[in-house]
Amino acid sequence: MEDSVTTDLESQIGEWRAYIRRRQELNGGGDADELEDHLRDRITELTGAGLRDDEAFLIAVKRMGSLDELSREFAREHSERLWKQLVLPAGPDAPAAAGSRYDLAVMILCAAVAALAFKVPAAFGLDLDDDAIFYVHNFGFFALVPLTAYFAWRRRIGLRVAGVLALLFTVAAVVVNAYPADEDSQTTVITAIHLPLALWFVVGFAYAGGDWRSDRWRMDFIRFSGEFLIYFALLALGGGVLTGVTAGVLNATGLDPEVFISEWLLPCGALAAVTVSAWLVEAKQSVIENMAPVLTRVFTPVFAVALLAFLVAIVWTANGIEVERDVLIIFNLLLVVVLGLLLYTISARDPATRPGLFDRVQLVLVVTALVIDAIVLAAITGRITEWGLTANKAAALGENLVLLANLAWSAWLFLGFVRGRVPFAQMERWQTGYVVVYAAWVWAVVLVFPPAFDFA
Structure with missing residues (x-):
């Protein structure tokens, strides 16, 4: 049975490879070999997570579609098979799921x-x-x-x-x-x-x-x-x-x-x-369209307009920001939402696609959030200077500094990407690497802050 499954997988990979090689866009066999190596790596990861070989193949091809236009076309033409895998029984030869x-x-x-x-x-x-x-x-x-x-x-x-x-x-x-x-x-x-x-x-x-x-x-x-x-x-x-x-x-x-x-x-x-x-x-990780990336396309322009309107209101009224706990929580949640939109845009984007209008909207969103974060930090620093440091203000100060560092470098990388000077993969590596900073910060707040401020 195991040999049969392996044979079926190799047959599916062979079908995919033949499709790729027929396309004139590829520069000889080197590109096809590189894509096949990437496909096999994906299949190995998915089967290691518990999926069957045929499921792993179909999902890997779909995920490859986010990296390569040819793979995306192949996934689109063969999507009927994927949907059947999702909604129909596996068949008598399969291990009954x-x-x-x-x-x-x-x-x-x-x-x-x-x-x-x-x-x-x-x-x-x-x-x-x-x-x-x-x-x-x-x-x-x-x-x-x-x-x-x-x-x-x-x-x-x-x-x-x-x-x-x-x-x-x-x-x-x-x-x-x-x-x-x-x-x-x-x-x-x-x-x-x-x-x-x-x-x-x-x-x-x-x-x-x-x-x-x-x-x-x-x-x-x-x-x-x-x-x-x-x-x-x-x-x-x-x-x-x-x-x-x-x-x-x-x-x-x-x-x-x-x-x-x-x-x-x-x-x-x-x-x-x-x-x-x-x-x-x-x-449902194999579903053709996940929901979160789709929602980022809807809410990124909305939040960009909202944040721009907020900045205009600050300039127009010449009013500062009240540094109260509830207000700080709202601003931090807003910045976290912006960061989430940024992360999901990066995770869902086709790295091979040239910068477009949506990328420029994303850059506006990040830069606007960066300016707002700087304004909030200035308000927090002023309140600390005037009234002293408390646990709330220290937590807000640290969180905004952590967000400021991420947003600042993200804005710089996004600007470089839009101008064609920074590869898209560099932005993704920055975000995934920064996860460690977030983890270290929240654990420090939980373990260190209470005794540091005498549990007040």
Whole structure:
């Protein structure tokens, strides 16, 4: 059976190679050989992730289509086969998609563990109302430890990587729960905001199978994160409809659904949805068009216009920016969204395509965000000089400096790319390399800031 599968794969690759060689655009056989080597590398990576050979071939060709016009045409002409793979049974000769069934079972198990983990503290006398800080600090563990376990199983990680993952979660859990916490404390709020982000990078380590130094895996995790947010939002919308229907049905029977919805349906459903969303992204990673890159095409011009309008308003009114915590959070979220649009534009763009109008719009967006970040930094620095340094201001200052460095160099690289002086791959390497800076910063905020500011 294994020899037959290998033969089929070689036949498919031969068909693809013949198609490529027939095209006059290629300069002899060297280009075809280079493309074939790249295709085989992709297939090896995908089969190593658990896909069948035929699935890996079709997905690899599709992904090659983002690198090469010929591969894109081949994928388009053969797309019917891909859709059949997605919606039809594998056939009598295939292993009945056993891996897919196991994957679904493991996903359900991890989602159930995440949902039930929320109720475990109650067995030890912890109440959601009286011990809200405990739940806020540990909500990320309830959701992301099972998700990490799912990726650890899916990537077949070794004991060394599993030990690193366990150590990171243990250190974070011990430190966060050992630190003094007060609802009025700035460091408590800061920790609650940054801890899920720190743990998300641990998920990324598991997603990469421990190979965090790989630029390819980092970019794949960036793509995964965007798709994950979209699927999670869709599940949340569906959950909202389900909640409304459940409330209506229970009210009609004379029962009060408030306790069930607030203590079971919403929190347990949200935690389970984290793993389900990740599974959906993984299961549909071969779909012809992913959603996140498409949305960047829609929202990049919108955000560029909005940020330009904001700058015009600042100049027109000659008003500064209020440096309050809520305002800073809004501005930081805005800059993070801009960064997300930048990352997904880079991840979805055809590297071989010449710079166009959309690239210039992206450059305007990055430069505008850079100017706004500089304005925010000036306002924060002025407030620190006048009133002193607090945990909130220190966190805002550090985050904006981290964003400023990325946006500044990204703007320079984008300008060079638009002018034809910088290769597109250099921008991608910059973004994937900078992921380490983000991870280091959020972990520093979680572990260092509370004692540094006396837990105030």
